[in-house]
Amino acid sequence: MTYSERITNKLTEAFAPTLLEVIDESEQHRGHGGYVEGGETHFKVVMKSAAMDGLSRVARQRAVYAVLKDELDERVHALALKIDGVA
Numbered sequence: 069m070t071y072s073e074r075i076t077n078k079l080t081e082a083f084a085p086t087l088l089e090v091i092d093e094s095e096q097h098r099g100h101g102g103y104v105e106g107g108e109t110h111f112k113v114v115m116k117s118a119a120m121d122g123l124s125r126v127a128r129q130r131a132v133y134a135v136l137k138d139e140l141d142e143r144v145h146a147l148a149l150k151i152d153g154v155a
Contacts, residue, residue: 071108071139079115082135086154087116093148112148121153 069077076090091112113132120128128151133140140147 071143072111074139075111075113075136075144078135078139079113079132083115083117083119083131085115085117087114089114093146109143110146110148111144112150114150116152116154118154120151121155123153125151 072090072092076088079085079088079090089112091114092108092110093112094108094110096110115132120131123131129149132149132151133147136144136147
């Protein structure tokens with residue numbers, strides 16, 4: 069399973085989003101720190117979920133980082149987040 073698939077599966081299970089986009093932006097970072105040949109090191113996540121309603125931006129980010137801890141520890145170097153509630 070790719071890291072993109074792992075991220076998608078974990079975020080779907082944890083937050084039941086109404087919108088989820090997981091975009092591999094690794095090629096844009098070729099030659100920069102954290103880039104690994106083959107990509108899957110730099111991602112952008114766009115997500116809307118009722119689970120995020122009422123949470124601050126920082127709390128939303130922390131919730132996502134907690135769910136994706138293994139991926140961040142293993143290979144994912146950068147994770148850009150655009151997370152909103154649905155309310």
